[in-house]
Amino acid sequence: MARFFTFLVGFFLLIFFISPALSAPLKKKFYKKTCPLAETIVRSTITNAMANDTGIPAALTRLHFHDCFVRGCDASILLDSTPKHKAEKESMRNKGIGGFEVIDAAKAKIEAYCPNTVSCADIIAFAARDSVHLTGGIYYDVLGGRRDGTISLIGDATKNLPDAFFNVTQLKENFAKKGLSLEELVTLSGVHSIGDCHCSSFSKRLYSFNATYPQDPSMVSTYASYLRAKCPRPVKTNSGVDPIVPFDPLTPTRLDNNYYKNLKSKKGLLFSDQVLWESSLTKKMVGSNIKHPSAWASKFASAMVHMGSIKVLTGSQGEIRKNCRVVNY
Ligand code: HEM
Ligand SMILES: *[C@@H]1O[C@H](CO)[C@@H](O)[C@H](O)[C@H]1NC(C)=O
Ligand SMILES: *[C@@H]1O[C@H](CO)[C@@H](O)[C@H](O)[C@H]1NC(C)=O
Ligand SMILES: *[C@@H]1O[C@H](CO)[C@@H](O)[C@H](O)[C@H]1NC(C)=O
Numbered sequence: 001m002a003r004f005f006t007f008l009v010g011f012f013l014l015i016f017f018i019s020p021a022l023s024a025p026l027k028k029k030f031y032k033k034t035c036p037l038a039e040t041i042v043r044s045t046i047t048n049a050m051a052n053d054t055g056i057p058a059a060l061t062r063l064h065f066h067d068c069f070v071r072g073c074d075a076s077i078l079l080d081s082t083p084k085h086k087a088e089k090e091s092m093r094n095k096g097i098g099g100f101e102v103i104d105a106a107k108a109k110i111e112a113y114c115p116n117t118v119s120c121a122d123i124i125a126f127a128a129r130d131s132v133h134l135t136g137g138i139y140y141d142v143l144g145g146r147r148d149g150t151i152s153l154i155g156d157a158t159k160n161l162p163d164a165f166f167n168v169t170q171l172k173e174n175f176a177k178k179g180l181s182l183e184e185l186v187t188l189s190g191v192h193s194i195g196d197c198h199c200s201s202f203s204k205r206l207y208s209f210n211a212t213y214p215q216d217p218s219m220v221s222t223y224a225s226y227l228r229a230k231c232p233r234p235v236k237t238n239s240g241v242d243p244i245v246p247f248d249p250l251t252p253t254r255l256d257n258n259y260y261k262n263l264k265s266k267k268g269l270l271f272s273d274q275v276l277w278e279s280s281l282t283k284k285m286v287g288s289n290i291k292h293p294s295a296w297a298s299k300f301a302s303a304m305v306h307m308g309s310i311k312v313l314t315g316s317q318g319e320i321r322k323n324c325r326v327v328n329y
Contacts, residue, residue, distance in 0.1 A: 024145065024315040026143035026146065026309060026314065027144060029144070030145045035110065035118050037113060038114070038117075043126070045102060046127055047130075049105070055195060056099060056131070057135045057255075058131070058195025058253075060131045061128045061131045062099075062195065063098075063103070063127070064124050064125060064127070064304075064307070066088075066094060066097060068178070069160050069161055069310070071152075073312050074121050074146065074149030075123075075321065075324060076088055076149045076152040077089060077097070077124075077152070078103060079326065080325045088157040090154045091155075091157035093157050095201065096197070096198050096201075102127065103120065103127060103324055107123055115322075116322065117320060118320070119148045119320050119321070120324035123324070125142050125144075125146065128308070129141075129304070132255060132300075136255030136297070136300075138297045138300055139301070140305055141305075143309070145314050146312045148324075160178075162272065165204070166272050167272075168275050168276065168279040171185055179306075180303070180307065182281065185282075186286060187296065187300050188304070189259070189272075191255065192259050192273055193247060193248045193251070197246075197247055197270070198242045200234065205224075206219075206227055206231060207228075207233050207234065219266055219274065220265060220267060223266070223267045226249075231243060248262065256293070257290060257293040257296050257297075260287075263276055263277035264277055264287070264290060
């Protein structure tokens with residue numbers, strides 16, 4: 001018994017000393033020696049892609065969020081389905097997800113320059129940082145050293161990503177599971193000031209909200225009629241018609257605090273956006289982000305860094321994928 005105990009203590013001591021070698025903290029300028037141009041290549045790839053399609057930065061920022069909330073920031077969102085498993089990207093919660101070609105383009109250039117060195121997970125994080133900077137003028141340093149995971153399952157996305165009809169309690173719980181606070185939830189939601197949304201993500205608010213109100217009363221009627229003109233009434237037989245509308249009709253490619261002003265004037269697009277103004281738990285935070293845009297911007301930068309560290313694989317964990325869409329052999 002005593003011997004077994006000694007063995008146990010020894011075993012845990014061993015684990016304690018070995019584990020720092022297996023995992024390591026993320027670092028600033030992680031590729032300084034191994035691939036000094038990595039971040040420059042990502043940035044120029046995004047600038048080029050954006051010149052052709054102004055929606056690219058929004059797509060890339062969302063990609064980082066959807067990556068980090070499912071199995072941590074491990075590029076699991078990039079993996080394609082295999083004959084055995086449907087991947088995260090097939091989940092309804094990932095409707096409209098994009099930006100994959102831009103990540104592929106950056107990865108191809110980086111592989112040519114320094115093979116087997118830069119993870120797909122870091123490329124997504126760099127890309128999101130540049131997207132935020134290019135659309136909002138908000139800059140933060142991204143730490144590097146994330147490694148790529150090997151698993152991507154459709155069910156994990158459905159379980160871990162928030163739904164557009166969640167109320168504040170449900171949103172709070174969803175973010176808390178990832179170690180993010182209610183304030184970080186409100187701060188990060190401000191990114192719904194850029195990008196587009198499919199009608200199907202909110203059309204229930206326009207036509208069939210509940211038994212008493214066909215239209216969600218927390219949406220101002222002028223905005224609801226504007227949206228009804230763009231979004232046809234959903235029909236039972238799936239006609240496949242699902243147009244997209246901008247989150248912020250005024251400045252759709254500018255990341256700013258206009259999102260919060262829209263909420264205050266009851267022009268939030270998603271139910272999960274508008275609840276942040278309707279609930280007493282978060283209303284004051286929304287008000288403060290309207291009044292103090294630069295304070296919001298710096299909170300946004302910190303919250304992005306925090307989000308980018310969720311359950312990361314580091315050190316010798318995971319792998320450096322050769323092709324971001326498939327795991328290495
Ligand atoms: C708080 C809970 C959130 C919910 C329920 C939510 C839900 C959604 C939905 C339903 C869409 C539109 C999908 C479509 O119909 O095409 C969307 C788009 C988007 N989301 Fe969120 N989101 C949330 C938080 C976030 C966060 C934290 C970020 C990033 C930090 C983010 C970034 C984006 C971006 C940039 C778009 C536009 C994408 C594009 O134009 O390609 N969202 N979100
Ligand atoms: C430009 O964007 C369109 C879609 O917006 C895409 O189909 C096309 O492949 C892009 N071209 C380049 C060179 O990236
Ligand atoms: C939020 O939704 C959950 C699940 O539907 C419900 O139990 C809860 O009462 C709701 N909370 C609020 C504040 O509406
Ligand atoms: C419909 O929604 C309104 C506003 O959220 C709410 O006050 C009301 O109780 C709901 N009615 C039903 C029948 O669910």
